[in-house]
Amino acid sequence: MDHLSIFSPLGIIKDMLLSHKYKFIFVKTRKTAGTSMEISLSRYCGPDDIITPFLNPEDEAFRRELNIFPRNDLVPLRRYRGREILKWLRGWRLRYWDHMPAKQIKRFIGDEIYNTYYKFCFERNPWDKVISYYHWENRKHKYPSLDDFFSRKPLCTDYSKYSINGDIAVDFIGRYENLMEDLQAVCQRLGIPFDGWMPRAKASYRKDKREYRDILTLPQKEFIDRCFEKEIQLFHYTYGG
Numbered sequence: 001m002d003h004l005s006i007f008s009p010l011g012i013i014k015d016m017l018l019s020h021k022y023k024f025i026f027v028k029t030r031k032t033a034g035t036s037m038e039i040s041l042s043r044y045c046g047p048d049d050i051i052t053p054f055l056n057p058e059d060e061a062f063r064r065e066l067n068i069f070p071r072n073d074l075v076p077l078r079r080y081r082g083r084e085i086l087k088w089l090r091g092w093r094l095r096y097w098d099h100m101p102a103k104q105i106k107r108f109i110g111d112e113i114y115n116t117y118y119k120f121c122f123e124r125n126p127w128d129k130v131i132s133y134y135h136w137e138n139r140k141h142k143y144p145s146l147d148d149f150f151s152r153k154p155l156c157t158d159y160s161k162y163s164i165n166g167d168i169a170v171d172f173i174g175r176y177e178n179l180m181e182d183l184q185a186v187c188q189r190l191g192i193p194f195d196g197w198m199p200r201a202k203a204s205y206r207k208d209k210r211e212y213r214d215i216l217t218l219p220q221k222e223f224i225d226r227c228f229e230k231e232i233q234l235f236h237y238t239y240g241g
Contacts, residue, residue: 016105026120027120030099030156031129032129102169118190127221130156134149
């Protein structure tokens with residue numbers, strides 16, 4: 001395993017990327033430029049690869065301009081279980097969805113593909129990640145303060161997305177802080193002729209450009225410490241480092 005760079009199935013379906021052409025699975029985490037990476041990497045996908053729709057119409061419109069469209073996002077019927085089969089008989093279809101955790105991806109595509117394809121994701125300094133997440137969520141809800149946001153919204157911890165039963169379930173975890181270099185390394189390993197281009201999807205929602213240390217109070221910082229304890233230990237993140 002190239003470990004670290006230190007080196008609802010129900011409802012609307014959003015974005016996921018799985019390439020049979022290059023044999024990779026991109027496990028998308030939040031606020032790590034995941035949409036930008038998906039748009040860029042989608043350019044290299046083959047006709048049998050899984051590209052699911054974006055929920056954000058602006059992102060989908062941008063991708064259409066590149067002549068890239070969603071495809072193959074329905075889960076094969078053989079992967080249905082229990083009540084899912086009954087719902088299928090009534091016309092309901094199971095699809096891949098946004099920010100799918102590794103455990104669910106493995107179930108839908110099967111052990112053979114999951115265990116042999118190259119799985120990667122990206123992670124981010126948790127204090128900076130939370131501030132970015134706050135601005136993303138605040139575009140609609142208009143929280144009166146960061147404390148109010150903390151009291152109403154679960155924070156964007158993604159450890160459970162790239163682990164299964166507590167164990168890391170991907171082959172590589174890149175760092176948002178080293179995004180381009182780490183993505184280049186992934187593409188080189190997979191043989192993807194990556195040209196270095198990535199759009200800045202969703203980058204305009206964060207208006208306050210101050211460093212997280214200039215925004216967070218000590219109690220807020222300590223709350224994030226507790227929520228992201230596993231990520232901080234795993235990646236050796238330090239406040240201000």
